[in-house]
Amino acid sequence: MEPAINTSQEDPARLSGPIEVDAELVEDISSLIETGQRGMVLNVLTDLHPADLARILSHLSKDLARDALEWLPADMGGEVLAELDDDFRAGLANDIPNERLTAMIDELETDDAADVLADLPLDVAKEIIGALEDAEDVKELLSHDEDTAGGLMATEFVAVRSDFSVADATEEVRAHADAIADIFMLFVVDGPGHLTGIVTMKKLLLSPATARISEIMNDDIVSVPTEMDQEEVARLMERYDLITLPVVDGVGRLVGRITIDDIVDVIRDEAEEDIQRMSGVAGGEEATDSVFRIMRGRLPWLLVGLAGASLAALVILSFEASLAAASILAGFIPIVMATAGNAGIQSSAIAVQGLASGDIWASDIKMRLRKELSVALLNGLVASAVLGIGILIVGPAFPAQVASPTQLAYTASTALLIVIVLATTIGAMTPLLLDKLGIDPALATGPFITTSNDILGIFVFFMLAEWLYL
Amino acid sequence: MEPAINTSQEDPARLSGPIEVDAELVEDISSLIETGQRGMVLNVLTDLHPADLARILSHLSKDLARDALEWLPADMGGEVLAELDDDFRAGLANDIPNERLTAMIDELETDDAADVLADLPLDVAKEIIGALEDAEDVKELLSHDEDTAGGLMATEFVAVRSDFSVADATEEVRAHADAIADIFMLFVVDGPGHLTGIVTMKKLLLSPATARISEIMNDDIVSVPTEMDQEEVARLMERYDLITLPVVDGVGRLVGRITIDDIVDVIRDEAEEDIQRMSGVAGGEEATDSVFRIMRGRLPWLLVGLAGASLAALVILSFEASLAAASILAGFIPIVMATAGNAGIQSSAIAVQGLASGDIWASDIKMRLRKELSVALLNGLVASAVLGIGILIVGPAFPAQVASPTQLAYTASTALLIVIVLATTIGAMTPLLLDKLGIDPALATGPFITTSNDILGIFVFFMLAEWLYL
Numbered sequence: 010m011e012p013a014i015n016t017s018q019e020d021p022a023r024l025s026g027p028i029e030v031d032a033e034l035v036e037d038i039s040s041l042i043e044t045g046q047r048g049m050v051l052n053v054l055t056d057l058h059p060a061d062l063a064r065i066l067s068h069l070s071k072d073l074a075r076d077a078l079e080w081l082p083a084d085m086g087g088e089v090l091a092e093l094d095d096d097f098r099a100g101l102a103n104d105i106p107n108e109r110l111t112a113m114i115d116e117l118e119t120d121d122a123a124d125v126l127a128d129l130p131l132d133v134a135k136e137i138i139g140a141l142e143d144a145e146d147v148k149e150l151l152s153h154d155e156d157t158a159g160g161l162m163a164t165e166f167v168a169v170r171s172d173f174s175v176a177d178a179t180e181e182v183r184a185h186a187d188a189i190a191d192i193f194m195l196f197v198v199d200g201p202g203h204l205t206g207i208v209t210m211k212k213l214l215l216s217p218a219t220a221r222i223s224e225i226m227n228d229d230i231v232s233v234p235t236e237m238d239q240e241e242v243a244r245l246m247e248r249y250d251l252i253t254l255p256v257v258d259g260v261g262r263l264v265g266r267i268t269i270d271d272i273v274d275v276i277r278d279e280a281e282e283d284i285q286r287m288s289g290v291a292g293g294e295e296a297t298d299s300v301f302r303i304m305r306g307r308l309p310w311l312l313v314g315l316a317g318a319s320l321a322a323l324v325i326l327s328f329e330a331s332l333a334a335a336s337i338l339a340g341f342i343p344i345v346m347a348t349a350g351n352a353g354i355q356s357s358a359i360a361v362q363g364l365a366s367g368d369i370w371a372s373d374i375k376m377r378l379r380k381e382l383s384v385a386l387l388n389g390l391v392a393s394a395v396l397g398i399g400i401l402i403v404g405p406a407f408p409a410q411v412a413s414p415t416q417l418a419y420t421a422s423t424a425l426l427i428v429i430v431l432a433t434t435i436g437a438m439t440p441l442l443l444d445k446l447g448i449d450p451a452l453a454t455g456p457f458i459t460t461s462n463d464i465l466g467i468f469v470f471f472m473l474a475e476w477l478y479l
Numbered sequence: 480m481e482p483a484i485n486t487s488q489e490d491p492a493r494l495s496g497p498i499e500v501d502a503e504l505v506e507d508i509s510s511l512i513e514t515g516q517r518g519m520v521l522n523v524l525t526d527l528h529p530a531d532l533a534r535i536l537s538h539l540s541k542d543l544a545r546d547a548l549e550w551l552p553a554d555m556g557g558e559v560l561a562e563l564d565d566d567f568r569a570g571l572a573n574d575i576p577n578e579r580l581t582a583m584i585d586e587l588e589t590d591d592a593a594d595v596l597a598d599l600p601l602d603v604a605k606e607i608i609g610a611l612e613d614a615e616d617v618k619e620l621l622s623h624d625e626d627t628a629g630g631l632m633a634t635e636f637v638a639v640r641s642d643f644s645v646a647d648a649t650e651e652v653r654a655h656a657d658a659i660a661d662i663f664m665l666f667v668v669d670g671p672g673h674l675t676g677i678v679t680m681k682k683l684l685l686s687p688a689t690a691r692i693s694e695i696m697n698d699d700i701v702s703v704p705t706e707m708d709q710e711e712v713a714r715l716m717e718r719y720d721l722i723t724l725p726v727v728d729g730v731g732r733l734v735g736r737i738t739i740d741d742i743v744d745v746i747r748d749e750a751e752e753d754i755q756r757m758s759g760v761a762g763g764e765e766a767t768d769s770v771f772r773i774m775r776g777r778l779p780w781l782l783v784g785l786a787g788a789s790l791a792a793l794v795i796l797s798f799e800a801s802l803a804a805a806s807i808l809a810g811f812i813p814i815v816m817a818t819a820g821n822a823g824i825q826s827s828a829i830a831v832q833g834l835a836s837g838d839i840w841a842s843d844i845k846m847r848l849r850k851e852l853s854v855a856l857l858n859g860l861v862a863s864a865v866l867g868i869g870i871l872i873v874g875p876a877f878p879a880q881v882a883s884p885t886q887l888a889y890t891a892s893t894a895l896l897i898v899i900v901l902a903t904t905i906g907a908m909t910p911l912l913l914d915k916l917g918i919d920p921a922l923a924t925g926p927f928i929t930t931s932n933d934i935l936g937i938f939v940f941f942m943l944a945e946w947l948y949l
Contacts, residue, residue, distance in 0.1 A: 031840065031842075032840050032842035032843075058718075058719055060718045060719060060720075061718075064837060064838070067838065068840070068843070094838075179684060179685070182681065182684060182685065183685050186681060186685060191663075191679065191681065191722065192680075192681045193661075193663065193680075193722075209661065210662075210663075210680040210681065210684060211652065211656060211661065211662045211680065213684060214649060214652060214680060214683060214684050215649070215652065215653050215656060246743075247740075247743050247744070247747065248528075248530045248531075249528055249530060250530075250740040251740075252661065252663075252722065252739070252740070269722070269739050269740070269743065270717075270720040270721075270722070270739070272743070273716075273717050273739065273742070273743060273746065274717070276743065276746050276747060276750070277717065277746060277750075277836075280746070280747075280750030280753070280754075281832055281836075283750070283754060284750075284753060284754060284757065284828055284832060285828060285829070285832070287754065287757060287758070287828075288757070288824045288825055288827075288828035288829075289821050289824060289825055290825050290828060290829065294829055295838065296829070296833040296838040296839045297838070300850055300853045300854055300857070303850070303854045304854050304857045304858055307822075307825045307854065307858060308857075308858050308861060308862075310821060310825070311818065311821055311822060311825075311858055311862050311899070312861075312862060312865060314817045314818060314820075314821040315814065315817070315818055315862055315865060315866060317817065318813040318814040318816070318817035318818065319814060319866075319869065321813035321814075321817075322810035322811065322813055322814055323810070325809050325810045325812070325813065326807070326810050326877065326880065329806055329807070329880055332802070332806040332809050333803075333806045336799055336802040336803045336806060336809075337796070337799070339795050339802050339806075339809040339812065340792035340793070340795045340796050341792065342795070342809065342812045342813060343788040343791035343792055343795070343812060343816060343933060343937065344785065344788040344789060344791075344792055346788070346813060346816060347784045347785070347787065347788035347791075347930070347933070348781065348784060348785055348788065350784075351759050351780060351781055351784045351926075352777075352781060354758045354759060355758050355759050355760050355777045355780070355781075357758075358754055358755060358757075358758035358760060359755070359758075359760065359764055359766070362751055362754060362755070363766040366747075366751075367534060368534070368537065368564075368765065368766040368767070369766045370501070370502055370538070372501075372502035373502075373538070373766075380770055380773070383770045384770055384773045384774050384777065387770070387774045387778075388774055388777060388778050388781055391778060391782075392778075392781050392782060392785055395782060395785060396785060396789075399789065407796065410796065410799055429781070456821075460817070463813060463817070467813065
């Protein structure tokens with residue numbers, strides 16, 4: 010049996026298997042905890058994987074979750090802590106005695122320990138770190154920004170010298186077998202600790218016991234510096250299909266390793282944050298966040314949107330005479346806004362995504378412009394035709410409001426075509442320009458492009474209406 | 480040196496290292512190919528990782544890309560093919576002789592071979608499959624839906640019997656060492672091929688040569704059926720930090736394995752598709768897609784948006800008398816639309832995300848409703864106050880249009896509060912209701928919720944305006 014800190018596939022005994030983690034289970038556990046049936050609770054919970062346990066805990070009230078967490082064996086409690094959402098974990102940890110927290114965190118690998126500690130109040134974290142076995146390593150990890158390679162890495166790894174024999178190296182693996190859940194490769198370092206090569210487990214297994222590491226190692230290695238941004242680390246591991254990535258300090262000394270399972274979390278988190286940012290939610294909202302925290306994440310963009318829309322309102326107000334002359338024009342405000350917004354979001358989302366993945370380069374600007382203009386013209390012609398025909402059909406039913414359906418159809422179709430071309434171009438080009446200027450193009454998606462396209466669209470429509478319709 | 484089909488970290492020699500993959504490099508390579516300098520081209524290209532090569536090729540014209548691909552050694556060409564975007568690859572492959580395609584595809588692992596073949600014209604694919612070494616395996620893989628575990632898996636794996644000794648198992652690893660880039664675990668099967676356990680490389684390395692596999696294997700295994708959806712596979716591997724996942728057929732026989740690097744691509748692809756769907760782009764647009772294909776992905780939502788906005792226009796038209804009486808009201812159309820849209824997108828994005836990740840359950844509906852209503856009320860009060868104060872300040876500057884700023888402020892603020900509460904609630908509840916009904920809640924994000932909230936918002940505003948302002 011593997012040691013309990015093992016959360017990898019080497020120990021899938023903890024996978025929930027036949028037990029379904031759902032509302033029913035949560036209710037059952039809830040009432041078991043409430044009635045103090047510790048034995049029964051542990052019976053159910055200790056069969057589950059820590060990731061499932063964490064999900065159950067986040068659906069319990071804080072008091073019950075804390076009880077359950079305190080009842081669990083320290084090793085399992087630690088793993089559950091590591092799996093919980095930051096906010097929920099911080100709330101729980103506040104109510105747990107420091108000695109118990111220390112015992113739980115001591116069971117974790119250094120990267121997880123650092124993550125848990127980073128969310129605790131500073132004085133509590135300091136006290137706990139001092140009492141940890143790996144105090145030095147954890148302190149070192151906490152010194153890195155948590156969104157960098159240094160913040161992601163763990164300090165547990167197997168390092169061997171190039172003059173080791175395969176047998177020596179195997180013993181080194183054995184010495185670390187308990188501390189490291191799963192070992193995918195060995196790192197080769199020189200005297201001062203500089204990374205000089207790697208040896209995969211396959212190579213080690215298949216080489217004769219007397220062979221030297223220097224003969225079997227691969228010295229053409231990819232490593233990243235501690236300060237590399239996690240998004241860049243993710244792109245690198247993803248692009249080159251890496252499972253483990255060594256992290257080095259400023260002078261090339263091996264200081265840690267990042268494994269792909271941590272990167273999977275980064276990719277998922279960044280994707281969720283992208284979607285939230287596009288939806289006007291700041292700061293990474295979690296289901297377990299408090300009402301006040303959710304409000305803080307959402308209010309800013311509601312107010313920015315309100316401000317943008319107020320500008321659009323002022324544009325409309327400036328065409329008040331036209332509106333008074335033909336109030337039918339007000340009906341085109343949502344049509345112009347929705348279409349300008351949609352066309353702009355479409356092209357900007359693609360541009361931002363392409364830039365992030367490296368499929369589009371800022372230098373591709375001419376080629377992108379040609380492509381986007383072609384698409385905008387084609388889509389614009391179709392949408393305008395549909396709108397124009399719609400007006401010709403529906404218009405005559407409102408003789409009091411629509412003086413000349415043909416003229417209105419002509420005006421509205423022309424305006425829509427121009428708006429779609431403008432909005433698509435602005436949506437596609439803004440991210441590329443921002444990228445050229447060194448500004449994160451993701452800032453341009455959603456909210457800002459939509460608002461400016463709304464305002465521009467309304468302006469173009471009323472200008473054309475004054476010219477062609479009135 | 481590892482065999483050339485190795486794209487894993489065991490062979491990072493191919494990582495680009497000092498060569499920067501950028502527009503300049505593409506231009507250099509472009510002119511080298513144009514002038515037919517094959518030797519020079521290969522000198523530069525063969526130092527690069529296939530993933531980087533693929534990126535360069537997608538920035539070349541189709542003819543030049545095909546030349547480069549034909550000049551590369553077959554093994555490398557195959558790897559590049561596997562890394563290219565579907566559309567671009569299909570376009571290139573059309574121009575490459577079948578024998579050359581066969582040679583390149585033969586160098587790939589079965590899962591990549593199947594992916595490449597799936598995008599070729601049916602007659603070409605059939606001819607090539609017949610000529611492949613692994614024809615049977617590839618045919619089998621192609622019989623699975625490409626978005627399922629069966630479509631993701633590779634058929635290369637190391638399987639041993641439980642009565643094997645560690646030494647036997649090691650020889651089995653050796654026999655597969657060339658065909659499988661990196662081996663993370665061995666699968667234990669019985670006579671008919673049923674999966675009965677796993678052995679990690681660490682365990683194998685550290686166990687005595689004479690030990691039986693049955694003594695060291697872990698028989699508590701997680702496996703997935705071939706028909707499991709790739710999103711579910713991804714969630715599973717992600718949640719339990721798995722590196723390799725065995726795939727079994729209907730009767731539990733081992734038929735393949737999925738490795739985490741393929742899942743990383745799934746997670747990235749699904750995230751990109753989510754963002755595209757939210758942006759009203761269907762079908763997974765790639766930077767290399769043709770104008771016509773891009774148009775097809777974007778036009779449907781432009782037209783749906785146009786239809787939705789036309790309904791909003793009809794609502795406005797039905798309040799034409801009010802508009803004629805006070806054309807200032809038209810200015811509130813963008814404000815109500817933008818705010819209703821934003822509030823709805825915020826809450827629906829969080830609900831959809833929470834449901835997908837398992838953080839929110841459909842049964843949480845009451846708890847979510849309470850939380851969302853609290854947030855909506857708080858944000859609504861702040862936004863309404865800001866709007867009301869804005870009108871009180873700006874209104875008097877437009878005496879001709881605004882008869883009574885106080886009354887207008889009161890009306891607009893009340894409407895905005897109601898609209899925010901309604902839009903937030905609809906945004907948060909629709910995904911949960913859809914999930915309860917067994918419909919994919921992601922369908923509800925973005926477009927549909929925005930449009931319906933726009934229409935509802937405009938209706939509420941004009942109803943209130945007729946009642947309170949006119």
